[in-house]
Amino acid sequence: MYDFAYHRPDNLDDAANILKINPEATVLAGGMTLIPTLKLRLANPSDVVDLSAIDSLNVLSVAGEKVSVGAMTTHSDVSTSKELMETIPGLSRLAKGIGDPHVRHRGTIGGSVANNDPAADYPAAVLALNASVNTISRTINADEFFTGQFATVLEEHEIITSIDFPIPRRSAYEKFSNPASRYAIVGVMVADTEAGVRVAVTGAGPSVFRVAKMEEALSNDFSADAIAGITLSADDLNSDIHASSEYRAHLVSVMAMRAVNSALTQ
Amino acid sequence: MPTVSLTINGKKVVADVEGRTLLVQLLREGQRLTGTHVGCDTSQCGACVVHVNGKAVKSCTMLALQADDSEVETIESIANEGELHPMQAAFKEHHGLQCGFCTPGMVMAAIDMVNRIPNLDEETVRHELEGNFCRCTGYHNIVQAILAGSKAMQS
Ligand SMILES: Cc1cc2nc3c(=O)[nH]c(=O)nc-3n(C[C@H](O)[C@H](O)[C@H](O)COP(=O)(O)OP(=O)(O)OC[C@H]3O[C@@H](n4cnc5c(N)ncnc54)[C@H](O)[C@@H]3O)c2cc1C
Ligand code: FES
Ligand code: FES
Numbered sequence: 001m002y003d004f005a006y007h008r009p010d011n012l013d014d015a016a017n018i019l020k021i022n023p024e025a026t027v028l029a030g031g032m033t034l035i036p037t038l039k040l041r042l043a044n045p046s047d048v049v050d051l052s053a054i055d056s057l058n059v060l061s062v063a064g065e066k067v068s069v070g071a072m073t074t075h076s077d078v079s080t081s082k083e084l085m086e087t088i089p090g091l092s093r094l095a096k097g098i099g100d101p102h103v104r105h106r107g108t109i110g111g112s113v114a115n116n117d118p119a120a121d122y123p124a125a126v127l128a129l130n131a132s133v134n135t136i137s138r139t140i141n142a143d144e145f146f147t148g149q150f151a152t153v154l155e156e157h158e159i160i161t162s163i164d165f166p167i168p169r170r171s172a173y174e175k176f177s178n179p180a181s182r183y184a185i186v187g188v189m190v191a192d193t194e195a196g197v198r199v200a201v202t203g204a205g206p207s208v209f210r211v212a213k214m215e216e217a218l219s220n221d222f223s224a225d226a227i228a229g230i231t232l233s234a235d236d237l238n239s240d241i242h243a244s245s246e247y248r249a250h251l252v253s254v255m256a257m258r259a260v261n262s263a264l265t266q
Numbered sequence: 267m268p269t270v271s272l273t274i275n276g277k278k279v280v281a282d283v284e285g286r287t288l289l290v291q292l293l294r295e296g297q298r299l300t301g302t303h304v305g306c307d308t309s310q311c312g313a314c315v316v317h318v319n320g321k322a323v324k325s326c327t328m329l330a331l332q333a334d335d336s337e338v339e340t341i342e343s344i345a346n347e348g349e350l351h352p353m354q355a356a357f358k359e360h361h362g363l364q365c366g367f368c369t370p371g372m373v374m375a376a377i378d379m380v381n382r383i384p385n386l387d388e389e390t391v392r393h394e395l396e397g398n399f400c401r402c403t404g405y406h407n408i409v410q411a412i413l414a415g416s417k418a419m420q421s
Contacts, residue, residue, distance in 0.1 A: 004285045004286060006268060006331045008331070008332075008334070028329075028332075031327060031328060031329070032309065035288075035328070036308060039307065048329075101378065102323050102375070103324070
């Protein structure tokens with residue numbers, strides 16, 4: 001690892017200032033992606049700005065029809081939050097399936113969403129639940145947020161502060177995990193929301209995406225049978241040593257049906 | 267050079283570190299607490315698991331400076347005046363180790379597991395071990411040890 005200057009500001013203004021003065025600085029949340037990246041010398045920041053002392057980023061609250069999850073909320077806190085289990089159990093179950101207990105103790109929702117790993121779990125929840133991503137300067141709708149592999153609309157140094165999830169009527173996430181890393185080979189989140197039924201797929205393509213045909217079918221009939229005949233073309237899907245694109249296309253249908261069934265039994 | 271100040275196994279420690287110094291380096295190289303192991307360096311194997319503020323974390327994937335002001339517990343702290351911790355005793359009794367390389371991380375992960383989940387069953391233990399790799403045992407005896415250690419810790 002190359003050396004860097006480490007900062008742990010206790011408020012957002014100071015964090016933003018350090019980032020402004022140091023163009024080569026980077027933000028550190030749980031470090032579960034960034035530290036392995038630094039160890040491999042794939043990044044060489046001059047400064048690392050740890051957000052963990054900024055208390056306002058570590059708040060989880062239910063207000064009216066939505067749940068607001070602070071960017072620094074760990075996967076473990078999301079998975080054990082009573083408020084979430086009562087309002088969006090699909091989201092707490094998703095968090096419980098990320099990595100392993102030690103990763104969940106450190107990794108955060110903000111880091112996962114900012115990173116937009118093609119095999120990460122949270123992007124599927126953000127997109128399916130029609131969440132909005134709040135940053136230090138604006139609010140971004142889920143449909144606009146994810147732009148490609150490891151890419152989002154976030155500007156350089158734009159800090160995510162929280163993510164607002166409208167409470168759905170029901171939702172569930174099912175993933176076929178890589179048995180070694182636990183990342184999604186294919187993960188599907190299905191949500192029956194105010195904005196209609198939304199189906200988001202992670203792991204299968206370069207970035208999370210929605211499946212309009214399934215959404216339409218489920219809007220008419222929210223049952224696994226309604227989407228039994230819908231398959232994706234393998235053309236644009238990922239193919240690697242873990243799974244071919246044809247296999248991933250097949251898994252999308254299977255995981256989507258499982259997700260509908262588990263949403264119905266929650 | 268930045269300074270980190272924390273409590274390690276009940277002892278106040280102040281040390282000069284670099285920004286990039288990992289917690290596991292501070293423990294092993296700075297404090298000579300070599301019970302905590304480094305098995306992979308890619309954040310996957312769990313040989314480096316210690317408790318930070320009561321939670322199991324991979325000390326190879328945390329900067330020493332991130333642990334500033336924290337309470338860190340390592341495998342060296344859990345035996346009580348020469349008497350094994352009930353989880354250590356259970357690993358010994360159930361042959362939960364062969365070469366022993368993964369064992370410090372396994373034991374620290376197991377204690378964290380019991381702290382979070384009071385009524386462990388076999389399936390839960392197997393899932394909870396997803397972040398701890400063992401190249402020797404085939405896991406079976408580790409699972410048995412954790413189930414027994416869990417009972418012993420609660421009795
Ligand atoms: C062994 C292992 C298994 C894993 N398995 C899974 C899995 O099954 N599913 C899954 O989804 N993930 C998995 N992960 C990844 C894990 O969920 C990470 O925690 C997550 O991807 C990144 O979150 P972090 O808080 O650790 O972010 P960091 O590593 O600290 O940061 C990641 C990136 O996001 C940026 N960033 C962080 N916070 C913010 C913010 N608030 N605003 C703007 N930018 C920010 C950082 O600058 C950096 O570029 C795994 C990781 C490991 C090590
Ligand atoms: S050495 Fe830390 S996870 Fe392997
Ligand atoms: S006992 Fe040898 S690695 Fe687990």
